Amino acid sequence: MSKPIVAVVGRPNVGKSTLVNRIAVSREAIVHESRGVTRDRSYHEADWNGRDFVIIDTGGIESVKSQDVFAPRIREQALLACQEADVIVFVVDGATGITDEDEEVARIVRRVDKPVFLIVNKKDDPANEQDGLWDFYALGVGEPRPLSASHGYGTGDLLDDIVACFPEEEEANEEEDMLSIAIVGRPNVGKSSLANRLANKKRSIVSDVAGTTRDAIDTVIQWKGMPIKLVDTAGMRKKSQVHEDIEYYSLVRGLQAIDRADICLLVVDATVGVTEQDQKVANMAVDRGCGIVLLLNKWDLIDSQQKRDEVMASLSKRMAFAPWIPFINISALTGRATDKVLAAAVKAAEARAQQLKTSELNNLLAEIREGGHTRSEKGRRLKIQYCTQTGSKPPALSFWCNAPDLVDDNFERFMENRIRDRFELTGTPIRMRFRQKN
Numbered sequence: 001m002s003k004p005i006v007a008v009v010g011r012p013n014v015g016k017s018t019l020v021n022r023i024a025v026s027r028e029a030i031v032h033e034s035r036g037v038t039r040d041r042s043y044h045e046a047d048w049n050g051r052d053f054v055i056i057d058t059g060g061i062e063s064v065k066s067q068d069v070f071a072p073r074i075r076e077q078a079l080l081a082c083q084e085a086d087v088i089v090f091v092v093d094g095a096t097g098i099t100d101e102d103e104e105v106a107r108i109v110r111r112v113d114k115p116v117f118l119i120v121n122k123k124d125d126p127a128n129e130q131d132g133l134w135d136f137y138a139l140g141v142g143e144p145r146p147l148s149a150s151h152g153y154g155t156g157d158l159l160d161d162i163v164a165c166f167p168e169e170e171e172a173n174e175e176e177d178m179l180s181i182a183i184v185g186r187p188n189v190g191k192s193s194l195a196n197r198l199a200n201k202k203r204s205i206v207s208d209v210a211g212t213t214r215d216a217i218d219t220v221i222q223w224k225g226m227p228i229k230l231v232d233t234a235g236m237r238k239k240s241q242v243h244e245d246i247e248y249y250s251l252v253r254g255l256q257a258i259d260r261a262d263i264c265l266l267v268v269d270a271t272v273g274v275t276e277q278d279q280k281v282a283n284m285a286v287d288r289g290c291g292i293v294l295l296l297n298k299w300d301l302i303d304s305q306q307k308r309d310e311v312m313a314s315l316s317k318r319m320a321f322a323p324w325i326p327f328i329n330i331s332a333l334t335g336r337a338t339d340k341v342l343a344a345a346v347k348a349a350e351a352r353a354q355q356l357k358t359s360e361l362n363n364l365l366a367e368i369r370e371g372g373h374t375r376s377e378k379g380r381r382l383k384i385q386y387c388t389q390t391g392s393k394p395p396a397l398s399f400w401c402n403a404p405d406l407v408d409d410n411f412e413r414f415m416e417n418r419i420r421d422r423f424e425l426t427g428t429p430i431r432m433r434f435r436q437k438n
């Protein structure tokens with residue numbers, strides 16, 4: 001079972017990073033954010049009362065003066081972090097009172113149906129902890145709790161209560177080993193058309209009675225004798241009533257589906273090209289260890305070289321951070337290449353479940369060493385002693401070395417490329433961790 005996730009959200013300068021540093025085992029982030037997309041969230045390991053969990057710091061958002069630039073980024077980081085988390089810690093500044101940005105974050109937090117702890121930080125003096133505290137009730141996210149991230153006061157009680165919210169630890173009781181696939185993408189790209197194609201049924205799109213389909217419905221299909229679960233087919237069909245909510249709804253629903261899937265089929269409207277939102281969703285899938293196959297749908301409408309070039313340009317621009325994502329040009333309408341979709345998904349799932357041979361990994365390391373590729377700084381030189389796979393689905397690799405701090409993004413990317421050249425890893429993210437070998 002994956003570890004519970006706690007997201008720490010709030011506007012800049014309220015003390016999120018200070019709090020995360022107090023709670024996390026180390027300042028070292030677990031996963032480097034996928035390059036070129038965002039550095040605004042970092043993930044850290046933590047434990048309390050014997051429960052391991054992951055804490056997300058959204059403290060990387062630099063404070064930009066202009067409201068126009070700043071509000072959307074706060075909203076987005078808060079949204080993404082909340083979506084990923086099991087428990088949300090919403091931090092406000094007890095020294096300044098409620099601001100517009102706090103309200104902005106509160107709106108996001110209120111929409112997510114998860115336990116929320118409202119932390120009024122910078123209450124350094126317990127004697128004054130009640131001062132102004134109750135004003136924060138107005139945010140509508142529950143009872144404000146005083147805390148001092150820099151002094152530590154209040155953090156133990158907070159952690160007790162957070163851990164109490166975690167789901168019971170289960171035995172490895174996977175429902176079944178059935179491959180789960182999520183079909184995700186922006187509204188109107190053709191998700192439901194594709195789902196119907198894959199299900200091999202020309203089902204008409206039933207308009208759901210309001211309120212009856214809040215819960216996800218999965219569809220199990222058969223492919224070459226293999227059962228495959230299409231996650232949340234209800235979410236693909238249900239359209240939001242409110243126009244401005246459609247994008248939001250589809251994003252949230254998509255992220256929830258990704259959480260339950262091994263592989264996501266990221267459907268893109270080829271006539272529009274790969275958008276920033278598609279890039280975000282791909283990035284989220286990578287963060288969650290979900291495999292990805294990208295589908296350029298409505299290819300029947302791409303009838304000129306110019307249109308083809310435009311789609312391909314948007315693809316290489318937006319997906320440059322993960323060149324291992326395979327793509328297929330399809331048409332859910334005509335059926336063009338849709339028979340290749342499940343084959344690609346199954347292949348990505350196999351790559352994702354792979355056990356890489358330790359001996360082969362270390363042969364590769366030896367070659368890299370002989371090639372003289374390493375990092376050095378101020379007279380110190382990175383030496384990687386050995387590598388093993390420490391996790392699967394997706395493959396997680398640990399590199400034991402003398403000085404993990406010397407590893408930078410470039411070097412990490414270099415290692416990832418070399419590993420991908422050597423092993424068949426199309427369609428799956430991989431995790432790499434550089435650890436101190438004493």
Ligand code: GDP
Pocket residue numbers: 010011012013014015016017018019058059060121122123124147148149150151
């Ligand atoms: P973030 O942008 O929300 O991650 O905020 P930081 O963690 O970077 O903190 C912003 C500023 O508030 C820093 O100068 C911190 O030292 C300060 N700060 C954080 N927590 C506390 C606290 O509990 N008490 C006081 N007095 N200052 C704090």
Ligand code: GDP
Pocket residue numbers: 185186187188189190191192193194236237297298299300301330331332333334
């Ligand atoms: P969803 O909102 O992502 O589930 O998208 P739908 O499956 O409801 O499709 C949105 C619209 O795009 C509908 O009018 C479909 O008929 C149309 N559509 C879907 N796939 C294709 C395709 O491959 N080619 C063309 N030309 N239209 C498509």
